[in-house]
Every structure is written in C-alpha cells, then in structure tokens.
Amino acid sequence: xxxxxxxxxxxxxxxxxxxxxxxxxxxxxxxxxxxxxxxxxxxxxxxxxxxxxxxxxxxxxxxxxxxxxxxxxxxxxxxxxxxxxxxxxxxxxxxxxxxxxxxxxxxxxxxxxxxxxxxxxxxxxxxxxxxxxxxxxxxxxxxxxxxxxxxxxxxxxxxxxxxxxxxxxxxxxxxxxxxxxxxxxxxxxxxxxxxxxxxxxxxxxxxxxxxxxxxxxxxxxxxxxxxxxxxxxxxxxxxxxxxxxxxxxxxxxxxxxxx
Amino acid sequence: xxxxxxxxxxxxxxxxxxxxxxxxxxxxxxxxxxxxxxxxxxxxxxxxxxxxxxxxxxxxxxxxxxxxxxxxxxxxxxxxxxxxxxxxxxxxxxxxxxxxxxxxxxxxxxxxxxxxxxxxxxxxxxxxxxxxxxxxxxxxxxxxxxxxxxxxxxxxxxxxxxxxxxxxxxxxxxxxxxxxxxxxxxxxxxxxxxxxxxxxxxxxxxxxxxxxxxxxxxxxxxxxxxxxxxxxxxxxxxxxxxxxxxxxxxxxxxxxxxxxxxxxxxxxxxxxxxxxxxxxxxxxxxxxxxxxxxxxxxxxxxxxxxxxxxxxxxxxxxxxxxxxxxxxxxxxxxxxxxxxxxxxxxxxxxxxxxxxxxxxxxxxxxxxxxxxxxxxx
Numbered sequence: 001x002x003x004x005x006x007x008x009x010x011x012x013x014x015x016x017x018x019x020x021x022x023x024x025x026x027x028x029x030x031x032x033x034x035x036x037x038x039x040x041x042x043x044x045x046x047x048x049x050x051x052x053x054x055x056x057x058x059x060x061x062x063x064x065x066x067x068x069x070x071x072x073x074x075x076x077x078x079x080x081x082x083x084x085x086x087x088x089x090x091x092x093x094x095x096x097x098x099x100x101x102x103x104x105x106x107x108x109x110x111x112x113x114x115x116x117x118x119x120x121x122x123x124x125x126x127x128x129x130x131x132x133x134x135x136x137x138x139x140x141x142x143x144x145x146x147x148x149x150x151x152x153x154x155x156x157x158x159x160x161x162x163x164x165x166x167x168x169x170x171x172x173x174x175x176x177x178x179x180x181x182x183x184x185x186x187x188x189x190x191x192x193x194x195x196x197x198x199x200x201x202x203x204x205x206x207x208x209x210x211x212x213x214x215x216x217x218x219x220x221x222x223x224x225x226x227x228x229x230x231x232x233x234x235x236x237x238x239x240x241x242x243x244x245x246x247x248x249x250x251x252x253x254x255x256x257x258x259x
Numbered sequence: 260x261x262x263x264x265x266x267x268x269x270x271x272x273x274x275x276x277x278x279x280x281x282x283x284x285x286x287x288x289x290x291x292x293x294x295x296x297x298x299x300x301x302x303x304x305x306x307x308x309x310x311x312x313x314x315x316x317x318x319x320x321x322x323x324x325x326x327x328x329x330x331x332x333x334x335x336x337x338x339x340x341x342x343x344x345x346x347x348x349x350x351x352x353x354x355x356x357x358x359x360x361x362x363x364x365x366x367x368x369x370x371x372x373x374x375x376x377x378x379x380x381x382x383x384x385x386x387x388x389x390x391x392x393x394x395x396x397x398x399x400x401x402x403x404x405x406x407x408x409x410x411x412x413x414x415x416x417x418x419x420x421x422x423x424x425x426x427x428x429x430x431x432x433x434x435x436x437x438x439x440x441x442x443x444x445x446x447x448x449x450x451x452x453x454x455x456x457x458x459x460x461x462x463x464x465x466x467x468x469x470x471x472x473x474x475x476x477x478x479x480x481x482x483x484x485x486x487x488x489x490x491x492x493x494x495x496x497x498x499x500x501x502x503x504x505x506x507x508x509x510x511x512x513x514x515x516x517x518x519x520x521x522x523x524x525x526x527x528x529x530x531x532x533x534x535x536x537x538x539x540x541x542x543x544x545x546x547x548x549x550x551x552x553x554x555x556x557x558x559x560x561x562x563x564x565x566x567x568x569x570x571x572x573x574x575x576x577x578x579x580x581x582x583x584x585x586x587x588x589x590x591x592x593x594x595x596x597x598x599x600x601x602x603x604x605x606x607x608x609x610x611x612x613x614x615x616x617x618x619x620x621x622x623x624x625x626x627x628x629x630x631x632x633x634x635x636x
Contacts, residue, residue, distance in 0.1 A: 100601035116285055122292050122325075129324050129359040138360075146600030165285050165319035196351040197320070 008035040009068075010168060010200045011056060016065030018048070018055050025051050027224040028065070033168075038194055038201040040211045042246065043221030049204045050094070052221065053170055056202075057091060058082075069168070087115055089168040090161030094176065096153040098145040104131070104156050105141040111163045130159040135189060151182045155189075162193065169194075171203040175210050187213045208247075220246075264291040264322070265314065268298060274307040275338065280314030283322025291322065295329045305338035313344030323349070323356035389593075389615070396593045399515045400523060406516065418521040426487040426522075427529030431536060433486070434479055438537035441478060442470060442544030450553040459553055463560055464567040466545040471572045475538030477624050480583040483530055484616040488591040491522055492612035495595025496605045504596070514596070523588030530584035531577050538576060575636060579627055583620045590616040 011033035018026040025048040033039050043049045054060040056067055058074065067074045069085050077085065098107050108127040112118060118126070128138050134155040145153060154174060161169055174190065175183035187207075191214045194201055205211065211218055212232060219229040222242045228234065235247045264287045265280035277298065283291055310329070315322070326342075333340040345353060369377075407414040449462035495518060498504050504514045542564070549555040594612035598605050 101603035112285075116288060118289050119292060122288060122321075125328070125360055126288075126321060126324060129320060129356070132359050133320070133355065144601060162320075165321060196355055198348070 009033065010035045010070060011202065012066070012068040013052075013056065014066040014068075016052075016055065016067065017063040018051055018060060019063055024063070024224060026055070026221075029221075029225045031219055031226050031229070033200060033202055034217070035200055036194075036198060037216040038190070038203060038214050040215035040218040041202065041204045041221065042206065042211065042218060044242070045206075047221050048224065049221055050172055053172055053202065053204055057089065057170060058086075087164060088166050089170060090164065090166035092154070092157050092161045092169065092171045092174055094172040096145070096157040098153060098157055098160070100145050103142050103144055104136075104148070107145070107156060108159045108163050111160065115164060127159075127163075130162055131156070133162070133193065134159045135185070150177050151179075151186070154178065154186065158189070158193075162197070165197065166199070168200045168202065171201060171205075173204055173206060175205065175207045180209070183207060183209065184213070190214055263287055264294060266291075266294045266298060268301075271309075274309060275302060275305050276309050276311065278311040278314060279326075281316060283315050283318045283325065285319055285321045288321040288325065291325050295325055299329065299332040299336075302333070302338070303336060305333060305336050308333050308338040308340040310340055310342050311344045312342055312346070312349075315346070315349075318346075318349045318352065320352065320356070323352045324359055326353060327356040327359060392593045392597065393589055396515075396519070396589050399513075400520060400589070400592075403513065403516045403520045407520065413516065415517060415521045418517075419524055422522050422525030423529050426483065426525055427532055430483065430486060430529070430533060434482055434533050434537050435540045437482060438475060438478055439540040439544040441474065442466065442541030442546075443548040445469065445474070445541075446545035446548035447552055450549065454553075459555065460559075460563055462549060462553065463545075463555075463563040466542065467564050467568040468572055470538055470541040470545065471568060471576045473576070473624065473628070475541050476534040476576045476580050476583065477621070478541075479534045479537040480530065480580070480587065480620045480624075481617050483526065483533065483584070484587045484620060485613055487526065488587045488616045489609050489613045491588070491591035492595040492598075492609045493605065495519070495592065496598030496608055499596060499598045500600060500605065515592075519588075519592040519596075523585065523592060526584035526588040527581045528584075530587075531580035534577060534580040538573075571636060575631055579624060582623060586619050586623060587616045590619065 009032040011031075013029060013031040015028045015030060016026055017024055017028055029052065031052075041049055041052070051060055055062050056069075056074075062075070069089075072081055072085060074082065074085065098104075099110065102110065105124070105127050108130050109123050112123055112126060128141060131138065131141060136152065136155050136159070140148065140152065140156070145156070148156065154177075158171075158174070161171075171190070175186050178186060187210050190201065190203075193199060194214075203210070203215065215232075217229060217231055218235055219226050220235070220238075220240075220243050221227070222240070227240055228238050228243060232247075235243060238244060238247070263281050264283050265278075267278050267280075269276045269278075281287070310326075312318075312326070318326075330340050330342070342353070445466055446462060449465050450459060453459055453462050453465075495504075498518070504518075507514050507517055546557060546560045546564075549560050550557055591612050594608040594615070598608045
C-alpha cells in the first residue's frame with residue numbers, strides 16, 4: 001500500500017528509489033506530507049528513515065523517483081529555485097549539529113546573517129526571541145555548545161532550525177537522548193510552535209509517547225516502502241506484524257495497559 | 260501576496276492611528292524595521308495610539324517582534340497603544356512576542372586594550388600549563404613504563420607493533436624520497452659553489468658530515484612530527500571528545516598505559532630506524548648528484564666519504580633520534596589529551612602539537628650540537 005492521501009500536500013514523494021552500492025534502501029516509496037500537519041515517521045532502526053529525510057533535503061542522491069515541495073520538482077529545479085525552497089525549511093539533526101566554534105547566539109544567527117540583511121540590533125533581538133521561543137533563558141546565548149546539556153543542545157538546534165521562520169521543519173529523532181520529562185516538554189514545545197507558526201513538521205522518531213502526543217498522522221516504513229499511514233487508531237487497527245508489535249507490543253501504551 | 264510592509268500614520272482627534280499592511284516577514288524585516296524606527300522617531304510624545312493590523316497579509320516571528328518593539332516604544336512615549344483588527348491566526352504569535360527579550364543581557368564588551376592584555380596573560384599562562392602538562396606526561400609515562408617492567412603481561416605489545424608499523428614501516432617510502440631529494444639538492448648546491456674554488460671534492464665532506472650529524476635526523480624528525488605526531492593528537496583528541504578515554508578510565512585502565520605509552524615507545528623505536536634509512540638515502544642522493552652533475556665517479560665519492568666521516572659522526576646523529584621521538588610523542592600525547600569538546604579545539608591542539616614538537620626538536624638539536632662541540636666530539 002502506498003500513501004497517497006488527498007488534500008494540500010506540501011511534500012510529495014513518488015516512486016522514490018535510493019540505494020548505496022547495489023542494495024536499495026528505499027524502493028519505489030511514495031509519501032505525502034500535508035500542509036500544517038505533524039507527520040510522525042517510524043520504522044525499525046536501519047530501515048532508512050533518516051535516509052528518506054536526507055534524500056528529501058538533498059543530502060543523499062536518489063536513484064529515481066520524484067520529490068516535489070510545493071509543486072516544485074526538486075530534481076529538475078534551477079539552483080535558484082532550489083535555494084528558495086531550502087530557505088523555507090529548517091532541519092533539526094539528531095545530534096543537534098551545532099557549530100561547536102560558535103556561541104549559541106551566533107549559531108542561531110548564522111542562517112539569518114547569511115540569508116537576510118538585517119541590522120545588528122534586530123539580529124540580536126531575533127536570536128534572543130528564538131531562544132525564548134524554545135524555552136531557553138537569555139544567559140545561554142553566549143555559551144558554547146560544549147557547555148550545554150543534551151536537552152539544551154536540542155533546543156538550541158531547534159531555535160536555529162526555526163531561525164528563518166521556515167514553513168517546513170524536519171526533525172530527526174528530536175526526543176532521543178532526553179529524559180521522559182524533557183522529552184514530554186519538547187513534544188509540547190513542538191506542538192505549540194507548530195500551532196503558533198503554522199508549521200508543517202516531518203518528524204522521524206522512535207518515541208511512542210511523541211507519536212501519541214503530537215503527531216497528526218503516522219507513516220510506517222518497512223520493507224523499503226511506506227506500508228501504512230494514518231492517525232493512531234489506524235495504526236492500532238493495523239494487522240501488519242511489524243506495525244502490530246510496534247504499536248501493540250510490550251512497550252506501547254496498549255501493551256502497558258494490558259500488563 | 261508579496262507586497263512590501265506598510266505602516267501609515269494619521270491623526271484622528273488627538274489619537275495617532277497607524278495602519279499596517281503588506282508582508283511583515285523575515286524577507287521584509289529590514290524595510291519594516293526602518294518604517295517602525297521612523298514612526299518611533301517622529302512621535303516622541305503621543306497621547307493614544309491605535310494600530311490597525313487588519314491589512315497585514317503575512318506575519319512571522321520577525322514581524323511579530325517588530326510590532327512588539329513598536330508597542331514598547333509607543334508605550335514608553337505615553338501612547339497606551341492598542342492593536343486592532345489583528346487576524347485571528349496571528350494572535351498566538353503576537354501574544355508570544357509580548358514576552359520576548361524582557362530580560363536581554365547586554366553582550367559583555369571589554370575594551371580592546373584590556374582584551375589584548377588578557378590575551379597576553381592567557382598565553383603566558385598557557386606556556387606554564389604546557390610545561391607542567393609535558394612534565395606530568397613524562398612522569399606518567401615513566402610510571403607506566405615502570406608498571407610495564409614490573410608486570411610485563413600488562414604491556415600492550417600488539418599495540419606497540421601496530422604503531423611501529425604505522426609510524427615506522429609505512430613512513431619509509433616518503434622518508435626515503437624526501438631525504439634522497441634533499442641529499443641531491445645539498446650536493447648540487449655544494450658542487451655549484453665549491454667549483455669556483457676548485458674544491459669539488461670537499462662537497463663529499465660537507466654532505467657526509469651534514470647529513471649524518473644534523474640534516475638526516477632533523478629532517479626525519481620534522482617529517483615524523485608532521486605525519487605521525489599530528490595523527491596521534493587528532494586520534495587521542497577525538498577519542499577524548501567521544502568519551503572513549505573516560506570509558507577506558509572507568510573500566511580501570513589508565514589511558515597512558517593503553518594509548519600513550521605504546522605510541523610514544525613506537526616513535527622512540529621507529530625514529531632511529533627512519534633516521535638511519537633517511538641518512539642513507541640522503542647520502543645516496545648526494546652521491547648520485549655528484550656523479551651525474553659533478554662528474555665524480557662513485558669510487559671517488561665513496562673513498563672520499565670514508566676519509567671524511569667516521570663512526571662518531573654517525574653515532575652522534577643517531578643518538579639524538581630516540582630523544583626526538585620521545586619529544587614528539589610526549590607533545591602529541593599531551594595535546595591530544597588536552598582537547599576539549601569542540602571541533603575547533605581539536606584543530607587547534609593538532610596544530611599546536613606539530614608546531615611545538617618541531618620547535619622543540621630543533622631546540623634539542625641545537626642544544627646537543629653545542630654540547631657535542633663543547634666536549635670536543
């Protein structure tokens with residue numbers, strides 16, 4: 001089964017094949033991400049979730065298939081059009097990927113400095129505002145990433161991803177490595193920001209709580225394609241063995257209730 | 260859709276009426292900031308302000324913050340500003356912007372003079388800490404060596420052999436090539452200038468003594484510092500960054516025993532071997548150049564070489580090699596373990612490692628040359 005939901009798709013992936021050295025990691029995969037939704041993307045470790053995300057944002061070359069963002073075919077777009085698209089998305093990498101030689105403030109300002117011509121005062125104010133939005137106090141602004149905790153690094157990375165007010169945000173395992181309370185707060189933050197800023201969120205995750213708490217829709221990657229997609233009830237009703245053990249296994253909410 | 264930001268002002272019976280329009284977004288933030296600053300500058304005192312946001316097509320965090328900045332400035336001017344006609348979908352954002360930058364700390368700025376003084380102070384302190392760190396490292400290595408002698412089973416022989424392969428055996432081709440070329444260059448320059456005095460034959464003396472006593476071992480040490488010292492520092496530094504060193508410690512291993520000692524010993528063993536091979540290659544290069552460029556037959560070169568040098572020259576050159584290996588190893592290990600969390604720090608320490616070990620190797624060479632001259636060798 002492929003995921004071809006109707007409606008206003010911001011990201012449209014059709015028959016995408018990606019592979020390294022012979023073996024295909026993704027095979028004729030199709031997926032839509034709707035405007036204004038939070039899509040949770042799940043799959044076994046090593047199934048290729050991050051590969052799909054990295055292919056969409058252009059870090060991994062595709063073998064064949066179509067990737068459209070807002071109706072623009074990324075494979076055929078001019079470098080100029082591509083830059084315009086890239087400016088409209090923000091990416092939170094799994095380890096944060098903060099520039100370790102820059103302070104938190106400079107990290108958040110980096111995309112602003114490169115893409116917009118703003119006065120120094122406005123740049124500073126916006127950077128601090130973004131930090132405020134992700135729930136960080138202003139005194140972290142002049143610290144270096146090495147001095148931050150894992151949760152703070154994720155927040156700063158989110159602030160940097162949001163620096164240019166993107167429409168689409170890609171999150172690669174945003175809550176991994178956070179304690180349950182921190183992860184819960186981060187989920188809440190993503191939900192709030194998504195509402196106030198009208199974001200479309202593509203979230204690769206393993207966190208069942210995140211999936212339940214914030215995702216509007218979930219897509220499952222297995223056997224090198226999206227085998228099913230839909231809201232939580234659809235997942236719970238699925239009879240696919242992997243989906244069943246993922247959402248109704250021992251560690252799931254349903255499983256915990258049964259125990 | 261893409262109309263620029265607008266902010267028009269008018270007076271309605273004593274109250275200032277501002278009507279906003281267009282795109283209040285990141286791309287237009289610079290224009291918008293100018294518009295807002297102009298309004299603020301033009302109205303130092305106001306009695307009442309209505310801001311009509313009804314015409315705004317798009318608003319993002321940049322626009323929301325600039326609206327908040329305008330509101331704060333007008334409030335400070337006594338205006339009691341009210342926002343009207345804001346589209347519902349932007350209420351949350353404007354509400355959030357209301358909380359921004361309430362307690363923004365000013366970035367700490369010190370004077371250039373103080374910064375320069377502080378930088379000098381830090382550098383002086385760094386020299387001291389470097390010295391202490393190097394001495395500590397030598398002490399720790401001695402202790403580790405002692406432990407290895409008392410309990411030979413704990414010594415990492417496999418690691419030592421692997422490191423000798425890396426820094427010794429695999430360095431042979433490049434060391435041979437470079438020293439061969441340097442020998443040739445020395446000979447060519449010597450021949451070119453000595454020929455004017457008809458003293459061609461003394462080129463052999465020069466090459467023999469220079470290569471065996473100084474250039475052979477020094478060039479090899481510098482090459483090893485650049486090739487292996489840097490890789491040791493980068494390796495240990497990234498292990499430090501990825502907490503591998505802490506992991507070793509918690510398992511009850513001393514990183515000096517496990518990581519540093521085999522590497523330093525490998526350098527101490529490999530450097531004399533490389534220096535020997537390098538010296539031979541340099542002599543060969545010199546001889547070849549004398550033959551091809553100077554027309555001096557190999558027999559003449561060899562017999563003159565035999566008169567010009569003795570075993571002492573050879574020994575003086577090689578005796579320096581293990582100490583140079585020790586210096587390179589100690590500096591590389593110290594700098595590697597001093598790496599902090601950032602990628603920049605790894606780069607800095609790697610540079611430091613190479614620069615400092617080359618500097619110290621040359622200082623040691625100079626000091627020993629003076630020492631040997633003083634004792635008449």
